[in-house]
Amino acid sequence: MRKTAVFLILVTFCICLSGCYDAKEVDDLAYVIALGLDKGKTNSLRITFQIAVPKNLGSGGSDSQQSSGQGGGNNSYDLITIEAPAINPSFDMLNAFISRDLILSHTKAVVISEELAKEGILPYVREMIRNREFRRKLNFLVSRTSAEEYLKSVKPKLEINPAKYYDLNDASGNYTGTIPSSTLLKMYERMLCTGRQPAAILASVNRYGTDKPFDTKQSTFKNKNRDIPFEGDFFAGDIPKNSELGAEIMGTAVFDGSRLVGELDGETTYYYLLGSSEYIRAVWTFKDPLHKNEEVAITISKNRKTNVKVKIVNQIPIINVSLNLEGDILAIHSGQDYENPQRIKILESYITEYIKNRFTQTFNILAKKYKSDIFGFGRNARLLFTTLKDWEEFNWKRKFSDARLNLKINFHIRRAGLILKSDPPVSSQGKE
């Protein structure tokens, strides 16, 4: 009996001393939704925090609904910029005036400015990976403007909670194909990986604001022999739009190791995704092969995994890629009856040729200009080596600039939507 009593007392003490030591109530925490990193003026980093204000996020009673209604949802978060030597010490500085302990488990996005990314991002990524609170799946963005400006321009109209905006917008690459998927863990892994280079989502603030007139100076369509820009012929920030929501994401930030070396526009990102097998589906615009000034829009989806085989001949990698794609016609502005089995061949061969050319061009830019294998072809090349030492001595990331591409595309148009035959309109003059 005495033993039991002693044991009970000991257990109680243990629990009293150690139990609930790291318990934190949900409402005693400040939730960082997004983090922006810029080069500091007075210190090494200028960090912007986007912190959720839960009481304005609804479901807290009638007062909060009123306030969020008046403020248009923009007071659902608070933006704070601070200059600090590193990321983690900045939390303590922030707590000098923020009442609640910061928690980063719900951080959805990290935005790094182009300027900082060019100097190398590994120290910051490593710092975030080391901290257990950062989610490995948070979205990694590179902003062409400063990260602070980008975060300031995130004023979603559809969501009250900006966390949802990041979650949904940064996953839109699954159906637009104009942005890659890039997470904290992927960035970290690929920086250290011997066979693949990191690539991040390219973000920016739109140039046109709410009322400026549009121009096409920044569009990339001229380099692609077109007279008008197609939907992917922009970098983030250049899309002709007038909206209160200035933030936008389009294109890919290409890294070599830890440093930003170049950028791909939205359309070029298609080929990056196709080559790296991350492509799911996207809407493409093509010139009508039979009518010079008209366009054809097609949803192209991948019907089989991209097949990559690498050979090494005389220290030069030869990469054989075969793509299996299928398309659904969305729009034929010329009224040409491409649904016709004979005509469809014309469209198919035109598109196959087009994709082949553009893919090769993109590959050459990445290999020759940026020298960065963001496709991950190196992972297939690795199979050719028997030991890790051989592979590391081969130095894929350097040899990639000499690589040659053999592309095989198998493309078929399967469906034409709900219209089976494009008939010309009937006017008072009869059929046109």
Added chain:
Amino acid sequence: MKDWLKQTLQLITFNEPTKKEELFVLTESDKESTEKSTPSSTPEEKEKKKSEIKKPISIEESNKDKKSADKNPNKVSKTLDKNLAFLKEKYSADICTDVKIREFDITKNKNEVSKAFIIFIDGITDKTVINNNILQPLMLFTSLEPSQNISDMITFVERNLAPQNQLQKSDDFNFIITSINMGSCVLFIDGAEQSIVFDVKSWEHRTVDKPTNEMIVRGPQEGFGEVLRVNTALIRKNLRNENLMTESITVGKRSNTLCCVMYLKNLANPSLVEEVKRRLSSIDIDYANDSGIIEKMIEDDPLIPNPLIIATERPDRAALLLSEGRVAILVDGNPYVLIVPATFFSLVHSPEDNYSKVFFVNLMRVIRYIGMFFGLLLPGIYVAVTNFHNEMIPTDLVLAISAAREKVPFPSVIEILIMEISFELIREAGIRMPGAIGPTLGIIGALILGQAAVAASIVSPILIIIVALTGIGSLAIPNFSLSFSIRILRFVYIILGALAGLFGITIGFFIHTCYLASTKSFGVPFLAPLAPKTGNLFSDVILRPPIWTIEKRPDYINPLDDTAQPEKSRKWDK
């Protein structure tokens, strides 16, 4: 209770296997060899064994034994007045008003009459039967046609003058008094050394009614009542089989409660039946009028919150379990029938599972397990997750919880304890209060506790959902005792969750499961057939296959015949 610490430590640490005598374990046995249960290891039970164990026998037999044992004082005397005086003294008949003694004469010959009297207790006997079938023939018909010489008056009455289907001759006052207490009418005749016990009992009781606590939609709607014979008859109605045995054992020194052990002679394992009878007959208790008391007296581990015996008020369920080879214990005056052995999974089954379509049943089963999970762990997990692991909650939800808790002054564990305790209060008050105040409780419960607590920012609205889900979840369990045990353990999990998060809950759940796995119900491991794994898990354990595929009876009960039906039971389906 003092052993709980040792038990807990034993469960989680390594122990040298000690050589100890095993408690009763239900093992395979042949029809011929009826294993005697091995003696128990705990000191109390050893003592019980030492004190002579009564063989379970019917009342008559037990009284025969007594008759031979003690001679004169409890025997019927030849002199009527002696008997009368004895009984009057026993029952204090001049004070006690419901004991009736009616004296009269029986005409023997033309001139000769025999004095006689009957004794019965008013209220538990049938007056018309006494008037018409006992007094009328004895008083009237004898005088109408006085018969020839009668040597043995008792035999004559038994043969000719008692148009009554159940009677018994006895000269033993013990038996006579017990019979009178049970509602018999006893006839004494002057000069006879024996008396005649007429069974005229007519208890006031409920008629066979719908079961009140085990409701089902599809299936028979009658439940057990308070009368033992009606209850045995209800089982017999469902199980018309000559092998169905009903053995009687009296329990309780003062209450003299009659218990019946029912089983299928050619199915139930003889050692199981023997063990049930051994435990029942060795109960030494003053007053046991309820199956709840009997249950506590015979269950293996009374300090475990879970029930270890199935208590059902449905004859169809009892019959079904008997047909699996289990043993039922019926207690007189109680609508709950005890069925042993019970396993965890059999407590989650409902009789309706047998009557409905297989898809419906399995959906219900899954819902019940989800309900059990909610009832047991949801508040604990809520506290753990909000306090320790808030990265597990979706961002929108964590912000919503945070917003809702903005004005709440208490930590979430206090908040949830307030709500859980008030919910338990409503439940307890709902059972105890007089029926007429019912609507008041509804208003207090729903309005004041639910809405006003949120409006006053004492609790957050999300917490109300948690508490409501927990309450509904624990009510979805068909066995009331099991749901009760879950209600109690929920508080343990809340505290564990508040102290150490999911780690604490995991440790608690581990110890909980170890406890369950180490318990036995009448020699059958409580978690059988899952742990230890015996027989087919897919045969009506967690989920239920279609009825024609259940070919074997549960293996852990070790029935004498383990085949329930042939492989092809839908014989028309060629």
